[in-house]
Amino acid sequence: MHDALIAFTESLPVWLQWAGVMLISAIPFVESYLGTLIGIVAGVPTPLAVAAAVVGNVISMLAFVFLGAGARKKALERRAKGGDSTLEPELSPRQQRFKRMFDRFGVPGVSLLGQWVLPSQLSSGLMVSFGASRNAVIVWQIISIILWGILFAVIGNLGLIALR
Known part of the structure; x- marks a missing residue:
């Protein structure tokens, strides 16, 4: 079956x-x-698989960063105008756990390790909404996305070698 999957993949442009690979990697x-x-x-050459996965993940992460930054900006504007937003919204238990992690490890730590708690798309949006620098979040998330992609490329190739 694996050979049939590889043959099919190789037959595609x-x-x-x-x-x-890019589209599937954009999914949280x-x-x-x-x-x-x-x-x-599936038989995609390793460099192509890593590059496509990184690009797909980065594009979707950027969308969440800009959405989180926009939400924070609107909330701050409402507070400045004396709106009803003076109270902090309640965080879910998962968001509270993430906030504690963010307060303890900062943007680099959450970016590199936070994927065990939430996907990079969600963690990046949350960090920005908590007040982290948008540019710092983007840089550290891209570093993390690349490192995780490379790590799993090594694991995947070692696993395929072991199965042969």
Whole structure:
């Protein structure tokens, strides 16, 4: 079955292989690491799988960063105008856990390790909404996305070697 999947993947144009891995990696909880792994198992060349997974994950993460920054800006504007937003919104238990992690480890720590709690898309939006620098979040998330993609490329290739 694995050989049939690889044959099918190899029969596709490279741009379609790229697009498939990129799209799947844009999904929260799939991200660059599972997108890379899926691409490698499906027969996409490793460098292409990593690059496509990183690009897809980064694009979706950027969307969440800009949404989080916009939400924070609107909330601050309402407070400045004396609106009804003087009270902080209640955070869910998962958001409270994330906030404690953010307060303890900062943007670099949450970016590199936060994917065990929330996907990079959600964690990046939350960090910005908590007041972290948008640019710092973007830089550290991109570093994290690349590192996780490379790590899972190594794991995926070692796993395929072990299975042969």
